[in-house]
Amino acid sequence: MAQALTHTAPQIGDRPRPAKNYLNETTGIWSWMTTVDHKRIGIMYLVAVSSAFFLGGILALLVRLTLLTPSHKLFGKVLIDADTYNRVFTLHGAIMVFLFIIPSIPGSLANFVLPLMLGAKDVAFPRLNLASFYLWCLGAVTAVASMVFGAVDTGWTFYTPYSTTTQNAVGLMTMAVFILGFSSIFTGLNFIATVHKLRAPGMGFFDMPLFVWGTYATAIIQVLATPVLGITMVLLALERIFNIGIFDPKIGGDPVLFQHFFWFYSHPAVYIMILPGMAIISEIIPTFSRKTIFGYRAIAYSSVALALLGFLVWGHHMFVAGQSQLATVIFSALTFLVAIPSGVKLFNWLATMYKGNISLETPMLYAISFLLLFAIGGLTGIFLGALSTDVHLTDTYFVVAHFHYVMMGGTVIAFIGGVHYWWPKMTGRMYSEKWGRIGCALVFVGFNMTFLTQFFLGSRGMPRRYYNYLDQYQPLHAFSTFGSWVLGLGLFITAAYLLASLRKPADAPDNPWGGTTMEWETVSPPITHNFEGQPVLEHEPYDYRPRVKKHA
Amino acid sequence: MSTSTVDVNPHDHGGHGDHPSDPHFQHHFTTLEQQFDTTKIGMWIFLATEVLLFGGLFVGFGMMQARYPEMFKEAHEHLQRPLGALNTVVLLFSSWTMVMGVLSARTNQKKKTVVFLIVTILCACIFLGVKYFEYSHKFEEGLLPGHYYHHIGDRIPVVNGANGYATFFSFYFMMTGLHGIHILVGIGLLAWIAFRANKGEFNSDYYTPVDLVGLYWHLVDLIWIYLFPLYYLIS
Numbered sequence: 001m002a003q004a005l006t007h008t009a010p011q012i013g014d015r016p017r018p019a020k021n022y023l024n025e026t027t028g029i030w031s032w033m034t035t036v037d038h039k040r041i042g043i044m045y046l047v048a049v050s051s052a053f054f055l056g057g058i059l060a061l062l063v064r065l066t067l068l069t070p071s072h073k074l075f076g077k078v079l080i081d082a083d084t085y086n087r088v089f090t091l092h093g094a095i096m097v098f099l100f101i102i103p104s105i106p107g108s109l110a111n112f113v114l115p116l117m118l119g120a121k122d123v124a125f126p127r128l129n130l131a132s133f134y135l136w137c138l139g140a141v142t143a144v145a146s147m148v149f150g151a152v153d154t155g156w157t158f159y160t161p162y163s164t165t166t167q168n169a170v171g172l173m174t175m176a177v178f179i180l181g182f183s184s185i186f187t188g189l190n191f192i193a194t195v196h197k198l199r200a201p202g203m204g205f206f207d208m209p210l211f212v213w214g215t216y217a218t219a220i221i222q223v224l225a226t227p228v229l230g231i232t233m234v235l236l237a238l239e240r241i242f243n244i245g246i247f248d249p250k251i252g253g254d255p256v257l258f259q260h261f262f263w264f265y266s267h268p269a270v271y272i273m274i275l276p277g278m279a280i281i282s283e284i285i286p287t288f289s290r291k292t293i294f295g296y297r298a299i300a301y302s303s304v305a306l307a308l309l310g311f312l313v314w315g316h317h318m319f320v321a322g323q324s325q326l327a328t329v330i331f332s333a334l335t336f337l338v339a340i341p342s343g344v345k346l347f348n349w350l351a352t353m354y355k356g357n358i359s360l361e362t363p364m365l366y367a368i369s370f371l372l373l374f375a376i377g378g379l380t381g382i383f384l385g386a387l388s389t390d391v392h393l394t395d396t397y398f399v400v401a402h403f404h405y406v407m408m409g410g411t412v413i414a415f416i417g418g419v420h421y422w423w424p425k426m427t428g429r430m431y432s433e434k435w436g437r438i439g440c441a442l443v444f445v446g447f448n449m450t451f452l453t454q455f456f457l458g459s460r461g462m463p464r465r466y467y468n469y470l471d472q473y474q475p476l477h478a479f480s481t482f483g484s485w486v487l488g489l490g491l492f493i494t495a496a497y498l499l500a501s502l503r504k505p506a507d508a509p510d511n512p513w514g515g516t517t518m519e520w521e522t523v524s525p526p527i528t529h530n531f532e533g534q535p536v537l538e539h540e541p542y543d544y545r546p547r548v549k550k551h552a
Numbered sequence: 553m554s555t556s557t558v559d560v561n562p563h564d565h566g567g568h569g570d571h572p573s574d575p576h577f578q579h580h581f582t583t584l585e586q587q588f589d590t591t592k593i594g595m596w597i598f599l600a601t602e603v604l605l606f607g608g609l610f611v612g613f614g615m616m617q618a619r620y621p622e623m624f625k626e627a628h629e630h631l632q633r634p635l636g637a638l639n640t641v642v643l644l645f646s647s648w649t650m651v652m653g654v655l656s657a658r659t660n661q662k663k664k665t666v667v668f669l670i671v672t673i674l675c676a677c678i679f680l681g682v683k684y685f686e687y688s689h690k691f692e693e694g695l696l697p698g699h700y701y702h703h704i705g706d707r708i709p710v711v712n713g714a715n716g717y718a719t720f721f722s723f724y725f726m727m728t729g730l731h732g733i734h735i736l737v738g739i740g741l742l743a744w745i746a747f748r749a750n751k752g753e754f755n756s757d758y759y760t761p762v763d764l765v766g767l768y769w770h771l772v773d774l775i776w777i778y779l780f781p782l783y784y785l786i787s
Contacts, residue, residue, distance in 0.1 A: 238698075245718055
């Protein structure tokens with residue numbers, strides 16, 4: 001064993017950096033466009049989803065800017081009129097959900113890291129992986145085209161009958177969502193097959209890193225829920241073209257049926273978004289606490305439990321939409337069950353940190369931010385799952401604040417934390433730790449300024465998606481808008497120092513954080529084949545006992 | 553999770569396993585068997601997504617049938633039950649020829665493989681031919697989806713624009729149409745593997761594509777087994 005350890009725990013300078021790695025083995029645009037290397041596809045996804053995040057973020061800043069004053073005037077002029085406002089928030093939602101959050105962690109980080117964590121050379125179906133990326137691109141182009149050809153102002157949920165009767169470009173947007181759905185299905189399919197068949201010798205299911213467990217649970221939802229969204233979008237498009245009479249009440253359809261169809265996908269999709277975020281946190285916390293994860297099996301099972309429970313609670317989006325009282329009560333009760341696996345995770349992470357040797361580097365700062373923000377997001381979810389309070393809070397800013405705490409405070413914060421955690425592995429470069437901490441602090445403060453305010457707005461009765469509002473809400477709206485600027489500044493700084501790190505020569509050690517999972521065993525950046533030889537698993541995961549020190 | 557690396561062969565990135573010479577072997581697998589198992593898992597997952605894709609339509613049909621039970625019952629009388637039954641038999645038979653095709657491929661019987669695959673393709677073409685006659689009959693009678701529906705002589709009057717007949721035929725064309733597209737894709741896939749089988753590419757060590765297309769073909773048949781009673785046998 002000692003021999004294996006000295007062989008496999010290389011510190012900086014231990015191992016000569018190979019001249020060829022996955023980034024420079026072949027060169028030229030064409031070698032990237034036709035690559036089937038999961039690492040390169042992961043990088044392309046990272047660039048792509050970050051661009052989508054940028055676009056969606058600009059739209060979000062526009063939404064907040066519009067709401068700065070009740071007259072919507074800036075320097076005496078109305079910047080954005082009511083119709084444009086509807087389009088802007090619709091596009092913000094559609095882009096952030098379908099182009100950014102859903103593909104973000106699976107497409108970029110999981111694509112890069114999952115095969116490395118399993119000790120595999122690639123995902124199970126490398127060409128399908130590339131096809132999935134190009135489907136994303138096609139979907140993105142279609143979605144952006146809908147902006148040009150008339151735009152969409154239905155909200156990202158495309159509720160009928162408005163979406164089936166309006167003249168604007170709903171058709172194009174539903175097509176984009178359909179295409180993006182298949183991109184997501186193929187990613188999920190690839191990961192399931194990879195996890196089942198490409199684990200390193202000696203690695204059982206319960207020896208896998210928890211990131212793999214989270215990604216696996218996500219993949220199950222991607223595969224099982226997304227086809228239903230696809231067919232729903234087809235039905236919506238056909239209702240528009242042929243008036244088939246399924247969703248439009250004027251021709252005998254049932255608009256609530258659309259909501260059932262839509263949320264049968266889109267609620268599980270919430271877990272497509274949050275599970276990979278939780279998966280990242282399960283990696284970062286033990287690494288920066290220098291401690292074996294507490295409750296490994298509980299965390300693994302809770303990921304799967306969330307994936308399965310996610311399929312049973314879609315009705316809680318329709319408490320006031322005319323669903324039967326019995327269904328409403330059942331959906332409410334099932335919704336409370338979601339708190340159990342979520343709580344299991346949260347407490348296990350805290351127990352991992354307890355008496356750990358915590359070092360507060362940027363990824364860990366993001367992980368701690370996640371714990372705080374996700375706790376708020378999760379607990380306010382209980383307000384909305386409880387029938388009596390939900391009736392009052394439905395369609396108010398309280399809901400907006402709640403899902404931004406889960407989606408942005410949860411997933412996006414975890415995503416950014418994950419990008420920092422694996423940045424040295426992906427690029428071979430260390431970023432500026434000082435700017436990392438400043439960026440994280442600004443993001444945390446800006447986020448809370450923006451969205452904590454919206455809980456107050458919502459509980460005082462400010463409805464979501466409204467262009468006009470009463471003067472009494474102005475101070476809170478203004479504060480939320482100022483917060484969005486701080487948040488924007490934090491994200492801008494983060495992008496700037498990360499990109500700046502690419503300009504300097506490769507300086508990252510193979511294992512800068514002292515991580516115990518397999519991706520740290522290879523060089524930074526990895527060679528095209530990932531490992532020299534086939535790595536074999538010899539220890540249980542997150543075993544910090546043999547080597548607690550990290551590089552100085 | 554400490555690890556060690558085992559250099560199976562230092563000059564070969566990770567040891568390519570038992571079948572380094574097989575042209576179909578992909579470098580990121582260890583053995584050809586592992587590659588076969590993996591692709592098979594992938595295919596099964598894909599089939600699960602297909603079931604859910606059709607599942608949405610089945611649920612939609614069920615909801616609408618519950619809304620307009622009488623109209624759906626009357627509308628289904630326009631379907632030609634014998635033709636539907638004939639197509640069911642044709643597809644069931646094609647499932648058998650497909651099984652025989654896979655069996656022949658894995659027992660190195662090249663000629664039989666090609667023959668069985670071609671018979672399967674013929675069955676698929678018969679199915680589409682029958683469907684063509686059925687569809688043209690609907691077109692002539694004005695039994696069309698949505699606002700294109702203009703059949704005359706329906707017994708139940710349409711109130712407030714709620715036309716269950718049109719909805720029935722919307723679902724009929726959507727579901728049999730989507731199924732028909734799958735048959736077309738199936739013909740393409742079958743032709744492709746028949747062509748490769750004819751070149752002698754498949755043997756007992758490597759017949760993955762035949763096996764996977766077989767799985768796909770059985771699912772397409774299975775969906776029809778559900779579509780037939782759903783549409784033709786409403787009571």
